[in-house]
Amino acid sequence: MVEQLPRLPSGVEGLDEVLGGGFIEGASYIVQGRPGAGKTILSNQIAFAQASAGRRVLYVTLLAETHDRLFQSLSTLAFFDKAMLGDVIRYVSVFQSLRDDGLDAVVKLIREETQRQEATLLVFDGLLNARDRADTDLDIKTFIAGIQSQAAFVGCTVLFLASSGSAQDSRPEHTMVDGVLDLSDEVVGVRSYRQLLVRKSRGSGSLGGQHEFEITDQGVTLYPRLEAKYARPSRDEVPSRKRLGTGIAGLDQAIGGGLPAGSVTILVGPPGSGKTSFGLNFLNLASKKDNALHFGFYETPARLTLKAEALGLDFSKKRIGRDLHILWNPLTENNLDKLAYQLLAAVHEHKVKRLLIDGVAGFERAAVHKTRLIEFFSALTNELRALNVTTILTWESQDHTVNENSDPFPEISSILDNLITIREVHRQGRVQRLLSILKIRDSAFQQRSYEFFFTKNGSAAIDATYASSPVSSS
Amino acid sequence: MALIAVVDDEFLLADLLAGLLVGEGHEVMTAPHGRAALQIIRDRKPALVITDFMMPLMTGLELAQALRADSELEDIPVILVSGAQGTSARESHPELFAAIFDKPYDRKALLKTVADLLDGP
Numbered sequence: 001m002v003e004q005l006p007r008l009p010s011g012v013e014g015l016d017e018v019l020g021g022g023f024i025e026g027a028s029y030i031v032q033g034r035p036g037a038g039k040t041i042l043s044n045q046i047a048f049a050q051a052s053a054g055r056r057v058l059y060v061t062l063l064a065e066t067h068d069r070l071f072q073s074l075s076t077l078a079f080f081d082k083a084m085l086g087d088v089i090r091y092v093s094v095f096q097s098l099r100d101d102g103l104d105a106v107v108k109l110i111r112e113e114t115q116r117q118e119a120t121l122l123v124f125d126g127l128l129n130a131r132d133r134a135d136t137d138l139d140i141k142t143f144i145a146g147i148q149s150q151a152a153f154v155g156c157t158v159l160f161l162a163s164s165g166s167a168q169d170s171r172p173e174h175t176m177v178d179g180v181l182d183l184s185d186e187v188v189g190v191r192s193y194r195q196l197l198v199r200k201s202r203g204s205g206s207l208g209g210q211h212e213f214e215i216t217d218q219g220v221t222l223y224p225r226l227e228a229k230y231a232r233p234s235r236d237e238v239p240s241r242k243r244l245g246t247g248i249a250g251l252d253q254a255i256g257g258g259l260p261a262g263s264v265t266i267l268v269g270p271p272g273s274g275k276t277s278f279g280l281n282f283l284n285l286a287s288k289k290d291n292a293l294h295f296g297f298y299e300t301p302a303r304l305t306l307k308a309e310a311l312g313l314d315f316s317k318k319r320i321g322r323d324l325h326i327l328w329n330p331l332t333e334n335n336l337d338k339l340a341y342q343l344l345a346a347v348h349e350h351k352v353k354r355l356l357i358d359g360v361a362g363f364e365r366a367a368v369h370k371t372r373l374i375e376f377f378s379a380l381t382n383e384l385r386a387l388n389v390t391t392i393l394t395w396e397s398q399d400h401t402v403n404e405n406s407d408p409f410p411e412i413s414s415i416l417d418n419l420i421t422i423r424e425v426h427r428q429g430r431v432q433r434l435l436s437i438l439k440i441r442d443s444a445f446q447q448r449s450y451e452f453f454f455t456k457n458g459s460a461a462i463d464a465t466y467a468s469s470p471v472s473s474s
Numbered sequence: 475m476a477l478i479a480v481v482d483d484e485f486l487l488a489d490l491l492a493g494l495l496v497g498e499g500h501e502v503m504t505a506p507h508g509r510a511a512l513q514i515i516r517d518r519k520p521a522l523v524i525t526d527f528m529m530p531l532m533t534g535l536e537l538a539q540a541l542r543a544d545s546e547l548e549d550i551p552v553i554l555v556s557g558a559q560g561t562s563a564r565e566s567h568p569e570l571f572a573a574i575f576d577k578p579y580d581r582k583a584l585l586k587t588v589a590d591l592l593d594g595p
Contacts, residue, residue, distance in 0.1 A: 060530075066484050066486060066487055066557075066577075067484060067528070067557055068557040068577045068578060071557055071558060082558055085528065085557075085558035085559070086528050086533075086556075086558055086559045086562070090528055091528055092483050092507075092528060092529055092530040093484045093485065093506075093530075094483070094506075094530060095483075095484070095485045095506075096483065096485045096488075096506035097506060097530075099485070100506075109530055109531065110530075112530075112531060113530045113531060116531070
């Protein structure tokens, strides 16, 4: 049997998952990054989480910055609690001991103080200064060994904070510790992103690669890369033969009774072709048991409600927040993984079974690295299938006259179950919408086109007679 | 003028306060924590101790308690200068300290208290 080591929960959302369950008790870690990368906030957040859980923390600094200034800046963060200072969390400076007596004296002092404080977490802020004081690499290794050996003996977890010029810094002392965490910034275009990388993780599986994080007044929130966290869905998919109505008159019959439950549909069409309207009809069939979610980037909830009502759908106040839910993220600076976690959280919270994502571009714009998108959407849609959510993703095409039988998105089509396109054709002086069914999972259907239109009362329908008449794409 | 012990693990703060007191004509000795302070206080019997609270090996509170427990040192007045423990020290141990200042403190007010304590009643 594989032994599981006892863990110290970090209190930082997302970090324990990246670390494979939290820090290992009694292990030591280097947290490195350039000044301003977030090392101090991260380690203090962990310290206060430990203190809140009734454990004791020793925070040792080797820095010129005074503790007052530190407390002042920490006081703007939600986790900071002045009442814990001096007792359950103790901040001490060993600058003078280092200057006057050297590294050995600091080790001795920290050992004694760790025991005095009965600390189960020791944060040592200023490894760079210790390094400067060391004459050789061996000295700094001896220093780290001196602190961590005793800490491990008394079951105290150690975080060594180190400023580094470049996050790529690999140092000899990295061989000494059980884990190395890199905090860094990446500037892409005009935006900058904070990210965390677990460079080393002994005795523990971790989620590899970079994970974005934010610093808000809540402290650090980490968003593990979705495709790493959900490399496999959280549960097994239970395939069913159930179908969910689309709300589009005539369409369900054409596709074998509705969209397969737990399937992912991509709805492609140019702007103004009726993709959102299609989706609103689908959401409108929500029930108390099967809630619906509109996860969008364009219309505000108020405008969306107006739009739905213009289509004769009931998006009244008595439904919103009950069986219909709207989550709007303006298409501004978004974080790709955060969007996915918001989406999944809403799906769980409201037991969503009908989901409209309007649209794919909202995720695409948020992606720093576009090459991730296929893996990202694979992970997201696999999870949605496993949660038995029937999803429609809208995809805006630039081309108003998509060739009806070609598959326009070879890469993304591997992650979808159903593909429906809407295009516009000019016919006898009128613009008409043609809805084409290109793929429906596990279904006998005719790959053909229908006229897609709105009836006088606004509701959407398709007309099966259309396909037999000749079409002239303009 | 008098001999004053300044006890603070934060070197910069100890140094600043020492400079301030030297400017007033006092002689100052500093210590980075309570234990080192207790040693030099025993050796040289200063007229006044100004101490931080949160320090390694021996806190300002423990230092004050040690002084009060020592018949030779019990009369030395102690001023506590603390970033976070001022309030709790005022509530829990008012008898240990001649005065308590919260960091960052008003220099003039601190110097006045120092002068008053040294002049004695």
